Amino acid sequence: MKKLKIGFYGITGCAGCQLSVIFEEDELLDIINLIEIQAWPFIKELNYDKKFDYIFMEGLVADNEDKGILLKLRANTRFMVALGACAHTGCIPAYRHFTLKENYAHLLYEKKENIKDIDPNPIDSFVKVDYIIPGCPPDKNEIRSFIKDIVRDIIPKPYNNPVCVECKRNNNSCLLDNKKPCLGPITRGGCNSVCTNNGLECWGCRGPTQQGHKMQS
Amino acid sequence: MVLSVGDAGARHNKVIKCSLKAVEGSRYFEGIVKNRMFYEAPEITSRICGVCSCAHTLCSIFAMENALNLEVSDQTIKLRKLLNWGERIRSHATHLYFLSLPDFLGYESALAMVPKYRREIEIALKLMKIGNRIVSLIGGRDLHPVSAQIGGFLKYPGKQDLNEISSLLKECKVYAIKTIELFSRLSYPEFSRDVSCFSVYNDDEYGMFxxxxRTHNKDYNKEDYKNYLKEYHEKSSTSNFVVKESKGYRVGALPRINISCHLLHKEAKRYSKLIKLPNHNPFKNNLAQAIEILHAIEECISITNNMEIKEESFKKPKLVNGHGVAAIEVPRGTLWHEYIIKNKKIVYCNIITPTAQNLRSMEDDIRAFLPSVIKLKKEKIVLETEKLIRSYDPCFSCSTHFLNVRWI
Known part of the structure; x- marks a missing residue:
C-alpha cells in the first residue's frame, strides 16, 4: 500500500503542537513508519513541498509571510489539518484583537512589506480547512488516533461532547460550584479534562462544542 | 533566519558582510498582558514557547511574587525545581538528538537516522519521556503546565507517583551517561571566541532560581538589569538583540557549566572534565547539555528521595501594587520577566528570552567562524553555519531549518 504523503508545518506559534507530535515517545517510531513524511522543517533539512496528501499546520496567520506560506501549501495538498488551538481559533496570540493598540505601540517598528503584520487570525480565515485537531496543545492520543485513522482510510470523527463529560468521569468537583469561571460546559472536550483535573478552570482552548452542556437546574 | 554573506569565490574567499536576521511573526506578548490581571500572566506568557513553557510560567510566577512580596513554602520551591529540571531534561534531549546530532553525523534529520541509529533515537525518546513524565506529574501536563500558580500549587503529586518517578530516574541515568559518551566522541570544529558568560549563580546550588x-569577572543585581543590559532592535529582524555593556554575551548550558561547574553533582562533575573549562567553543554547548541532563537526573533523584508531600493552602498576596523582576535559568539560558502592577493590573511587562541574549554573540561567532570554512562548497558552508547556530540551541520557533543565505 502506498503511504500517505504528510507535511508538518508551523507558522506563527510556539512550536508546542509540533512538539506534541515528537513527544509521542513510545509510539513515534511506529507512527513515522505508517506515513511518508515529505516535509517537517522543524526537524528536517530536506523538505519536498509539493503534492501532499495531508498537511498538519500549526500556528496562526500573523503577518504576510505566514499568509503566503499557508496559501502556497494549501494549493499543494489534498487535505489541510489545523493542528492545535492557534491554527484552529487563533488562541492566545489572537488576543491582539482585544488589546488596545496603545498597549503594544512601543513594541512596533517598521517592517518590510513581506513581513508586515496583519490581523492575527486562525488559518480557516484564509484557506479551506478539512480537519481540526483542537487544543493548546492538542492531546497526544488525539494526534495519534487521527494519524492511525487516516492511514486506514477512516474519516476521523471530532469529539463533540463538552469538557464536563470527561471532567465528571474523572470525578472532579465542579469548579463552577466553587465560583470559578469555568468554560467546560460550552467547550469541546476530548482533552480528558486535563486542566480541570488539576484544579484550573477551563478557558476554552478547544473552541465551542456543538452541543452545549445543559446545566442541571 | 536569514544570513547575508559575501560571495566566497568571486571575492577572494573573504567574508564581505555578515548579518543575522531572525524573522518570525510578532505576537506582542508584552502588550497582550497589559491591563490584564496579574494572575493571568503566567498562563499567557507560557504560550511564548512550547518547549520552554514551564520556564515562562515559572519566571512569570517568580516576578509576580517579587512584585507583590509573596513568600512561598520550601515545598513549593522544590516542586518548581522538579518542573524546571524535568523540562531541562526533555528539552536538552530533544535538541541534542533531534536537532544537533544529525548535523554531526551527516544526516538530514533524526528520522533519517532511525535505520542505522535506532538505539540512539530510542535513548532520546526515553530521556524525553522521563522529562515529560516529571513535567506532567508536577505541572499537570506535558506542555503549558496548569498546576503551578502564583503562591503555590493547585494540585500535588502523590507519594506513589514520586516513587515511580524516582525509580524511573534511576533507570534513566545510564541513558544520560550514554548521551555524554556519544557527544564527547563527536568531532567538534576547532573554534573558540572568548565571550562573556552569563548565568544566575548562588553558592548553594547549580544555576537555578x-x-x-554572575559573569566571569563580575556579579550583578537582577533588579537593576537595565543598567547593564540593553535591548535594541536590528532592522528587518523581528527579534530583539541584547548586549551587556555594549558587548555580546553567551547564556545556556556551556556558560552555566563555565560558571557553576563546582556545584554539579558528583558524577556530572566527573564528566565535566571532558570539557576543558572555562570553554569558549560554542559547539561544545552540546556536550555541556549532555552533562546537564545527568546533573538534572541526579538532582531530581535527590529532591524526590525522602520528599513528604503535604497539602498546603495558597499564599495570597496582600499587596495590590508592586514592581518585580525575576531571572531564572532555563534550558537555553537566563530568562527575564519584569512586571509593574497597579491595583492588581499589569501596567508594564518586559520579557527577555535566552535566544535574544545569544543573538549578538551568535552573529559575531558566525563572522569569526566563516573564514575557516569559506573555501568549502556553498552547501557545506551553509551546513557548517547551521551547525554553529544550532549548537546554541536557539528557541525552536526560530532555530528550525530555515537558514536562507543571501550570497552578495
Whole structure:
C-alpha cells in the first residue's frame, strides 16, 4: 500500500503542537513508519513541498509571510489539518484583537512589506480547512488516533461532547460550584479534562462544542 | 533566519558582510498582558514557547511574587525545581538528538537516522519521556503546565507517583551517561571566541532560581538589569538583540557549566572534565547539555528521595501594587520577566528570552567562524553555519531549518 504523503508545518506559534507530535515517545517510531513524511522543517533539512496528501499546520496567520506560506501549501495538498488551538481559533496570540493598540505601540517598528503584520487570525480565515485537531496543545492520543485513522482510510470523527463529560468521569468537583469561571460546559472536550483535573478552570482552548452542556437546574 | 554573506569565490574567499536576521511573526506578548490581571500572566506568557513553557510560567510566577512580596513554602520551591529540571531534561534531549546530532553525523534529520541509529533515537525518546513524565506529574501536563500558580500549587503529586518517578530516574541515568559518551566522541570544529558568560549563580546550588547574575569577572543585581543590559532592535529582524555593556554575551548550558561547574553533582562533575573549562567553543554547548541532563537526573533523584508531600493552602498576596523582576535559568539560558502592577493590573511587562541574549554573540561567532570554512562548497558552508547556530540551541520557533543565505 502506498503511504500517505504528510507535511508538518508551523507558522506563527510556539512550536508546542509540533512538539506534541515528537513527544509521542513510545509510539513515534511506529507512527513515522505508517506515513511518508515529505516535509517537517522543524526537524528536517530536506523538505519536498509539493503534492501532499495531508498537511498538519500549526500556528496562526500573523503577518504576510505566514499568509503566503499557508496559501502556497494549501494549493499543494489534498487535505489541510489545523493542528492545535492557534491554527484552529487563533488562541492566545489572537488576543491582539482585544488589546488596545496603545498597549503594544512601543513594541512596533517598521517592517518590510513581506513581513508586515496583519490581523492575527486562525488559518480557516484564509484557506479551506478539512480537519481540526483542537487544543493548546492538542492531546497526544488525539494526534495519534487521527494519524492511525487516516492511514486506514477512516474519516476521523471530532469529539463533540463538552469538557464536563470527561471532567465528571474523572470525578472532579465542579469548579463552577466553587465560583470559578469555568468554560467546560460550552467547550469541546476530548482533552480528558486535563486542566480541570488539576484544579484550573477551563478557558476554552478547544473552541465551542456543538452541543452545549445543559446545566442541571 | 536569514544570513547575508559575501560571495566566497568571486571575492577572494573573504567574508564581505555578515548579518543575522531572525524573522518570525510578532505576537506582542508584552502588550497582550497589559491591563490584564496579574494572575493571568503566567498562563499567557507560557504560550511564548512550547518547549520552554514551564520556564515562562515559572519566571512569570517568580516576578509576580517579587512584585507583590509573596513568600512561598520550601515545598513549593522544590516542586518548581522538579518542573524546571524535568523540562531541562526533555528539552536538552530533544535538541541534542533531534536537532544537533544529525548535523554531526551527516544526516538530514533524526528520522533519517532511525535505520542505522535506532538505539540512539530510542535513548532520546526515553530521556524525553522521563522529562515529560516529571513535567506532567508536577505541572499537570506535558506542555503549558496548569498546576503551578502564583503562591503555590493547585494540585500535588502523590507519594506513589514520586516513587515511580524516582525509580524511573534511576533507570534513566545510564541513558544520560550514554548521551555524554556519544557527544564527547563527536568531532567538534576547532573554534573558540572568548565571550562573556552569563548565568544566575548562588553558592548553594547549580544555576537555578535564586542568586545574583554572575559573569566571569563580575556579579550583578537582577533588579537593576537595565543598567547593564540593553535591548535594541536590528532592522528587518523581528527579534530583539541584547548586549551587556555594549558587548555580546553567551547564556545556556556551556556558560552555566563555565560558571557553576563546582556545584554539579558528583558524577556530572566527573564528566565535566571532558570539557576543558572555562570553554569558549560554542559547539561544545552540546556536550555541556549532555552533562546537564545527568546533573538534572541526579538532582531530581535527590529532591524526590525522602520528599513528604503535604497539602498546603495558597499564599495570597496582600499587596495590590508592586514592581518585580525575576531571572531564572532555563534550558537555553537566563530568562527575564519584569512586571509593574497597579491595583492588581499589569501596567508594564518586559520579557527577555535566552535566544535574544545569544543573538549578538551568535552573529559575531558566525563572522569569526566563516573564514575557516569559506573555501568549502556553498552547501557545506551553509551546513557548517547551521551547525554553529544550532549548537546554541536557539528557541525552536526560530532555530528550525530555515537558514536562507543571501550570497552578495
Amino acid at each position: 535564586n542568586g545574583r547574575i
